[in-house]
Amino acid sequence: MDHVEEKILSIIDAHAQEIQALADDLFQHPEQGYHEYRTAKVVADFLRKLGMEPREGLAITGVKASIGKEGGPNLALIGELDALACPTHPSASPEGYAHACGHYAQLVCMLGAALALSDPEVAASLDGKATFFAVPAEEFQGAAVREEVLQSHDVHCIGGKCELLRRGEFDDVDLAITTHSLMVDRDSGADLVLGNNACNGFVGKTVYLHGRAAHAAAAPHLGINALNAANLGLSALGMIRETFQEKDCIRVHPYIRKGGEAVNIVPSEVVVDMMVRAATQQAVEETSAKVDNCFKGAAMAIGCEVDIVNSQGYMPCPERLPDQVMWDVAPLLGEGVRVQPIHSGSQNTASTDVGDLFAVMPVLNFTFGGSTGDLHSKDYKVSDPNTAHIIPAKMMALMAYRLLKDGGAQAKAIVDDYQAPYTKEAYKAYVKKISG
Numbered sequence: 001m002d003h004v005e006e007k008i009l010s011i012i013d014a015h016a017q018e019i020q021a022l023a024d025d026l027f028q029h030p031e032q033g034y035h036e037y038r039t040a041k042v043v044a045d046f047l048r049k050l051g052m053e054p055r056e057g058l059a060i061t062g063v064k065a066s067i068g069k070e071g072g073p074n075l076a077l078i079g080e081l082d083a084l085a086c087p088t089h090p091s092a093s094p095e096g097y098a099h100a101c102g103h104y105a106q107l108v109c110m111l112g113a114a115l116a117l118s119d120p121e122v123a124a125s126l127d128g129k130a131t132f133f134a135v136p137a138e139e140f141q142g143a144a145v146r147e148e149v150l151q152s153h154d155v156h157c158i159g160g161k162c163e164l165l166r167r168g169e170f171d172d173v174d175l176a177i178t179t180h181s182l183m184v185d186r187d188s189g190a191d192l193v194l195g196n197n198a199c200n201g202f203v204g205k206t207v208y209l210h211g212r213a214a215h216a217a218a219a220p221h222l223g224i225n226a227l228n229a230a231n232l233g234l235s236a237l238g239m240i241r242e243t244f245q246e247k248d249c250i251r252v253h254p255y256i257r258k259g260g261e262a263v264n265i266v267p268s269e270v271v272v273d274m275m276v277r278a279a280t281q282q283a284v285e286e287t288s289a290k291v292d293n294c295f296k297g298a299a300m301a302i303g304c305e306v307d308i309v310n311s312q313g314y315m316p317c318p319e320r321l322p323d324q325v326m327w328d329v330a331p332l333l334g335e336g337v338r339v340q341p342i343h344s345g346s347q348n349t350a351s352t353d354v355g356d357l358f359a360v361m362p363v364l365n366f367t368f369g370g371s372t373g374d375l376h377s378k379d380y381k382v383s384d385p386n387t388a389h390i391i392p393a394k395m396m397a398l399m400a401y402r403l404l405k406d407g408g409a410q411a412k413a414i415v416d417d418y419q420a421p422y423t424k425e426a427y428k429a430y431v432k433k434i435s436g
């Protein structure tokens with residue numbers, strides 16, 4: 001461990017109480033994606049106190065500030081601002097949002113890392129830039145919420161990172177460091193799991209079935225029952241599941257958002273929302289087309305009209321085994337910290353807009369323990385604040401320092417080696433094609 005690394009660790013330890021208080025405050029104030037105004041202000045104020053001049057209001061609520069030198073690699077340390085709809089969570093807001101995915105802890109890690117890296121001596125040792133980037137709206141939101149956001153703001157993408165990529169806010173970033181509460185290995189007992197499991201990508205789909213209202217008892221023969229068409233479409237969807245191949249890890253999960261108007265009226269307007277997920281974009285597209293056929297066929301059988309609206313989802317994440325820099329810095333966290341790599345080959349069937357970052361740049365990810373209960377459930381809570389807030393802050397800061405020291409050699413090697421599926425401009429063209 002060199003002198004700067006010792007300093008990074010001692011700064012974070014010295015501010016542990018402040019970091020924990022920040023964690024409590026953010027956890028107690030969960031906000032919906034693209035509505036994280038209070039959370040964003042807390043982040044911006046914190047960065048300002050450290051002497052930075054953050055840009056605010058990026059894709060509505062994003063906050064971004066950099067330290068270090070021009071000319072070297074620019075690393076983004078990412079924290080997600082949003083909570084998710086989980087009204088049964090004991091810490092849910094009056095609107096029903098809760099930090100049941102631990103995103104507030106990512107912000108705490110990012111700000112803890114900012115505390116250490118902005119120390120004048122530490123900052124002077126960085127041969128490149130560390131950019132602290134709090135991003136909105138990681139959780140894919142309900143269709144009604146999506147429609148409101150897309151209509152009331154100049155937002156084209158549902159994922160905050162996708163929208164920021166579209167707006168060019170990642171144009172100056174070469175490499176991203178992300179972290180998350182443990183996902184795949186929640187029962188492993190690990191404090192840190194290094195690397196990124198492959199994740200599914202998806203497309204959002206809304207099926208609008210238009211029938212004809214009529215008296216449900218006196219004159220059902222005059223109606224066209226859109227709910228029956230929805231049921232038939234869902235049955236067809238069940239029947240095509242035998243064509244889903246294990247290797248594609250397909251998940252199609254619908255719910256009926258609107259099922260009719262009243263009990264004595266033949267349902268005339270029915271809306272089915274769903275996500276179509278798979279391990280590759282090709283499998284997403286093929287499955288999406290099959291699902292469309294289910295509802296088109298059902299609509300034809302019942303005599304309904306059908307409109308199907310697909311919305312841009314998130315791209316699949318590739319597996320990324322731990323980079324050497326993670327193995328190098330993890331032992332500096334102390335002997336008691338239990339560290340393990342991801343299980344290679346296991347697929348996370350959930351999705352994240354980090355997949356869209358992977359499309360254009362290398363992403364170094366690790367996950368952290370210290371929490372119990374399932375993600376996205378009322379039972380999720382942090383049980384060990386040191387493991388959930390302090391250890392990952394140190395990990396982020398140490399990684400950024402190692403990547404940027406000595407002329408930024410390690411960061412440059414990773415960036416040069418990475419085969420991005422898209423250039424940033426090609427990604428923007430892809431979004432324009434799908435989302436306008």
Ligand SMILES: [Zn+2]
Pocket residue numbers: 101102103138180
């Ligand atoms: Zn999450």
